[in-house]
Amino acid sequence: MVRVDDVSKTYRTGVESVTALDSVTLQIETGGFVAVQGPSGCGKTTLLLTVGGLLKPDNGSVTIDGESLYEMPIERRTKFRAGSIGFVFQQFHLVPYLNVRDNVLAPTMALPLDDARERAEELLEEFNLLDRLKHTPAELSTGERQRVALARAMLHEPRVILADEPTGNLDERNAEIVLGALAEFAGAGGTVMLVTHDNAAAAWAERILRIDRGRLVEGGETAARHNAKAAG
Amino acid sequence: MSVFRLSLREITHRKLSFMLGLLSIMIAVGVLVGAVTMLNGHDLRTEQVIAQKEAETREEMARMEDDYRRIMKDMGYNVLILHENQDIDELEQLGYPTHYMPEDYAQRLADEKISTLNHLLPLLQERVNWPERGSEVLLTGVRGQVPIFHGMKHERPPIMDPVDPGEIKLGYDLARSMEVGEDDTVTMRGTELLVREVYNRRGTQDDLTAWVSLAQAQEWMGRPEQINGILALECICDPGDLGAIQQTVRAILPDTQTYEFASLIQARGLARQRAAEAHETAIEQEMLYRASLREERRAFASILVPVAAIGAAAWVMFLMMGNVRERRSEIGILRAIGVRAGMIQRAFLLKAVLMGLLGGIIGLMAGVFIGAWLSEIAPGIQGFGALVEARVMVAALAGAPVLAALASWLPASLAARQDPAIVLQEE
Numbered sequence: 001m002v003r004v005d006d007v008s009k010t011y012r013t014g015v016e017s018v019t020a021l022d023s024v025t026l027q028i029e030t031g032g033f034v035a036v037q038g039p040s041g042c043g044k045t046t047l048l049l050t051v052g053g054l055l056k057p058d059n060g061s062v063t064i065d066g067e068s069l070y071e072m073p074i075e076r077r078t079k080f081r082a083g084s085i086g087f088v089f090q091q092f093h094l095v096p097y098l099n100v101r102d103n104v105l106a107p108t109m110a111l112p113l114d115d116a117r118e119r120a121e122e123l124l125e126e127f128n129l130l131d132r133l134k135h136t137p138a139e140l141s142t143g144e145r146q147r148v149a150l151a152r153a154m155l156h157e158p159r160v161i162l163a164d165e166p167t168g169n170l171d172e173r174n175a176e177i178v179l180g181a182l183a184e185f186a187g188a189g190g191t192v193m194l195v196t197h198d199n200a201a202a203a204w205a206e207r208i209l210r211i212d213r214g215r216l217v218e219g220g221e222t223a224a225r226h227n228a229k230a231a232g
Numbered sequence: 233m234s235v236f237r238l239s240l241r242e243i244t245h246r247k248l249s250f251m252l253g254l255l256s257i258m259i260a261v262g263v264l265v266g267a268v269t270m271l272n273g274h275d276l277r278t279e280q281v282i283a284q285k286e287a288e289t290r291e292e293m294a295r296m297e298d299d300y301r302r303i304m305k306d307m308g309y310n311v312l313i314l315h316e317n318q319d320i321d322e323l324e325q326l327g328y329p330t331h332y333m334p335e336d337y338a339q340r341l342a343d344e345k346i347s348t349l350n351h352l353l354p355l356l357q358e359r360v361n362w363p364e365r366g367s368e369v370l371l372t373g374v375r376g377q378v379p380i381f382h383g384m385k386h387e388r389p390p391i392m393d394p395v396d397p398g399e400i401k402l403g404y405d406l407a408r409s410m411e412v413g414e415d416d417t418v419t420m421r422g423t424e425l426l427v428r429e430v431y432n433r434r435g436t437q438d439d440l441t442a443w444v445s446l447a448q449a450q451e452w453m454g455r456p457e458q459i460n461g462i463l464a465l466e467c468i469c470d471p472g473d474l475g476a477i478q479q480t481v482r483a484i485l486p487d488t489q490t491y492e493f494a495s496l497i498q499a500r501g502l503a504r505q506r507a508a509e510a511h512e513t514a515i516e517q518e519m520l521y522r523a524s525l526r527e528e529r530r531a532f533a534s535i536l537v538p539v540a541a542i543g544a545a546a547w548v549m550f551l552m553m554g555n556v557r558e559r560r561s562e563i564g565i566l567r568a569i570g571v572r573a574g575m576i577q578r579a580f581l582l583k584a585v586l587m588g589l590l591g592g593i594i595g596l597m598a599g600v601f602i603g604a605w606l607s608e609i610a611p612g613i614q615g616f617g618a619l620v621e622a623r624v625m626v627a628a629l630a631g632a633p634v635l636a637a638l639a640s641w642l643p644a645s646l647a648a649r650q651d652p653a654i655v656l657q658e659e
Contacts, residue, residue, distance in 0.1 A: 082570020097245030
């Protein structure tokens with residue numbers, strides 16, 4: 001479970017200051033799939049990075065499965081991040097000189113994993129990229145690149161995946177593959193926080209959180225959740 | 233996935249940047265090794281040049297000495313040792329000495345191994361009546377040269393062979409006037425003598441001289457065991473002895489004087505000495521020139537080496553800074569997925585160390601060959617191995633990676649300190 005309690009974050013540049021998060025409190029249950037929406041600059045990415053242990057808030061706390069991220073020493077938080085959190089970004093952030101397999105294996109630099117190669121190949125097979133093992137990111141389509149990034153995020157079987165506009169550069173078919181994979185991850189017990197402008201993408205989530213000028217203004221169930229409940 | 237693998241992949245991906253850095257390290261190491269090699273090569277070359285010049289001088293001196301000896305010998309004896317009371321005017325008027333010395337004087341000179349003389353020929357010479365011809369003749373009694381051992385491998389053959397008892401040798405004009413030739417017999421003072429040799433014309437009083445054995449002459453002249461001169465050939469066995477004949481002879485035979493009659497030979501001897509001095513001066517000048525050239529090269533290297541090292545370090549730092557900027561996104565995501573800052577720093581430093589190591593090896597080889605080329609030392613010649621000192625090789629191979637790592641330290645630290653949150657928000 002991810003808990004965000006009364007988190008605030010203000011960016012200061014000289015005399016000016018911008019409040020990116022203003023006393024945000026939220027909770028995502030284990031196995032939850034939450035979309036975060038809001039206008040540009042409202043604090044969505046700041047919230048995602050804060051939950052990811054990359055951006056220490058000015059106030060408040062972030063806990064994942066009971067472990068308070070910012071009370072940990074940096075080294076431990078880094079290790080925690082390596083083992084428990086997966087990131088997916090709009091720009092993929094693949095290492096350009098590593099091939100597909102090595103990009104997926106990149107997290108093992110931080111945290112060694114037994115049978116890492118087999119696990120990587122399983123993921124790549126799942127994302128239909130087994131024939132692209134030796135290709136570099138420049139030789140892949142944008143959809144393939146995002147699938148590689150998703151495989152990298154899932155290598156260590158994290159507890160949480162944080163996705164920032166993962167479908168922003170993808171066509172509808174590839175977006176569906178990525179969102180389907182995130183939904184499947186959540187369905188298997190993982191927790192997903194998806195930051196997106198795209199309402200269609202947000203519709204894959206169980207719940208949508210809306211942020212405006214750093215404040216959480218709304219959080220309701222989506223049709224997917226409603227339908228799932230109705231079906232269940 | 234390891235840091236080493238990541239660095240290798242990055243190097244092969246960004247070859248140009250790596251090659252440019254490697255080139256600068258290579259130049260710095262090449263300049264250092266080249267400078268040391270050049271100076272070592274210069275010293276070696278100097279030794280070769282000086283040794284060559286010395287060999288040429290020795291050869292020239294040996295050639296001149298041979299020429300000198302040949303000329304001296306061709307011209308015959310050029311020193312006459314006389315009794316100290318002998319009047320030179322009288323000698324020149326009469327053509328023979330009138331004061332006498334013991335016969336063993338020549339042996340005493342030889343026993344003392346006198347270095348300034350060679351080919352000692354004791355003689356007894358007087359103008360005597362030749363009754364059978366009804367005229368006077370200059371009669372010279374000789375017994376052959378007294379050998380002096382100068383330590384040479386081969387002692388020189390005598391200028392004049394001894395005249396055996398019962399034989400006579402005649403000057404050209406004398407033999408012609410008597411109408412006799414070799415193997416004829418002549419009678420002198422009732423003794424029949426075989427004409428062993430008739431000398432070619434010399435243009436001196438030798439042409440009117442008859443040579444008999446010393447014992448025969450001593451008997452006829454009533455001078456047993458006496459001589460009145462010792463002919464000798466001035467020997468420049470030691471150039472410092474030139475002109476010192478008088479003193480060296482008198483040191484052995486105090487009651488003698490030395491009469492030199494070949495000033496041309498003395499001039500030649502002096503010329504030879506001057507030539508030797510000129511060669512020595514040339515060698516000294518060559519050494520001075522090469523010492524000056526070495527100093528110029530050393531001074532130039534003492535500026536160039538640090539400039540190249542600082543330049544290489546600055547260039548590597550510049551390239552690494554660019555590399556850090558280029559890899560911001562990559563660093564951001566690696567940090568986000570849990571790669572520690574120290575590993576990021578190690579990745580950059582490892583790249584720098586590899587750059588330094590390769591640059592050091594190539595620079596070392598290039599420096600050796602360029603340094604050898606500049607100092608005109610050809611590979612494969614004797615002493616080529618001495619051009620490269622082990623400590624320089626170690627300094628180059630260890631120093632280059634250290635230099636590259638130090639130059640990359642700041643960029644690597646900046647890379648490690650990059651905040652992934654900032655990098656990821658920029659995208």
